[in-house]
Amino acid sequence: MRHRFYHPNGLSRGPTILDGTEAHHLTHVLRARVGDLVDLFDGAGSEGEARVVELQRRQVRLELLTVRSVERESRYRLTIAVALPKGPRQGWLVEKLVELGVDRIVPLRTTRGVAQPDDNALNRLQRTVIESCKQSGRNRLMTFDRPMRLAELAQAIDPATARWLAHPTTTASQWSHDAPSEPSQQSVDWTLGPGTNGAACVAIGPEGGFTDDEVRDAVDAGWQVVSLGPRLLRIETAAVACAAHWCLLHEGRAWITDSRT
Ligand code: SAM
Numbered sequence: 687m688r689h690r691f692y693h694p695n696g697l698s699r700g701p702t703i704l705d706g707t708e709a710h711h712l713t714h715v716l717r718a719r720v721g722d723l724v725d726l727f728d729g730a731g732s733e734g735e736a737r738v739v740e741l742q743r744r745q746v747r748l749e750l751l752t753v754r755s756v757e758r759e760s761r762y763r764l765t766i767a768v769a770l771p772k773g774p775r776q777g778w779l780v781e782k783l784v785e786l787g788v789d790r791i792v793p794l795r796t797t798r799g800v801a802q803p804d805d806n807a808l809n810r811l812q813r814t815v816i817e818s819c820k821q822s823g824r825n826r827l828m829t830f831d832r833p834m835r836l837a838e839l840a841q842a843i844d845p846a847t848a849r850w851l852a853h854p855t856t857t858a859s860q861w862s863h864d865a866p867s868e869p870s871q872q873s874v875d876w877t878l879g880p881g882t883n884g885a886a887c888v889a890i891g892p893e894g895g896f897t898d899d900e901v902r903d904a905v906d907a908g909w910q911v912v913s914l915g916p917r918l919l920r921i922e923t924a925a926v927a928c929a930a931h932w933c934l935l936h937e938g939r940a941w942i943t944d945s946r947t
Pocket of ligand 1 (some may be wrong): 828851852853854889891892893894895896912913914915916917918920921934
């Protein structure tokens with residue numbers, strides 16, 4: 687597969703210029719030469735093939751040979767609202783959510799959250815989104831909303847969106863509207879299906895978990911509390927598990943290989 691570069695200013699056939707980090711990567715890291723072919727994508731659904739025409743210190747002149755619209759997005763949009771973990775775990779989380787096709791991330795401000803997202807962190811993560819799109823072949827950038835509290839998100843979100851709040855099993859049953867009576871039925875049965883607008887949102891709490899008040903407010907605002915199983919998952923594991931479940935449920939295909947043939 688050819689190297690891909692992000693060209694945010696729209697793609698149209700003919701001469702075009704790559705600059706900034708992308709030009710640096712092509713010139714100084716990959717040591718491209720005149721005549722090399724590369725792929726460009728615009729983050730808005732289009733990609734194309736380009737030939738290197740001239741390499742300068744800070745920019746690369748290219749001839750864009752083809753442009754086409756190629757959709758590799760999920761038919762149903764999934765938002766992950768998450769209290770970001772600390773340090774490098776943030777980058778890992780964002781990389782995996784891009785690969786799995788998550789539509790957008792809402793960084794959650796929570797009572798027990800330790801890593802409150804600032805502008806620097808969000809700028810760094812935006813770069814991770816681009817790198818992960820380059821690697822995974824995604825032509826649309828996953829977007830970041832401004833950081834907000836769960837209560838704000840509940841107000842902002844389209845009511846036709848299916849909404850789940852992940853909360854560990856031992857506490858999930860007490861929040862369920864139809865709480866199971868048998869211990870064997872303790873985990874809440876859930877299927878990540880889209881809402882009537884084709885979208886869903888899953889909220890993942892911080893290391894210390896959501897507070898009772900946060901959960902109660904979310905339930906009152908129409909969120910369904912769900913369990914992800916009997917083990918306690920780290921923030922990024924919980925988010926990636928939900929995105930992977932969604933991705934396979936709505937986009938996966940079974941490959942059946944008969945070894946006798
Ligand atoms: N001690 C915290 C608690 O009891 O909520 C654990 C928080 S966990 C490290 C971080 C977040 O991941 C949780 O707030 C929840 O959203 C999600 N999570 C982790 N394991 C889960 C599980 N088994 N079921 C549902 N949500 C889970």
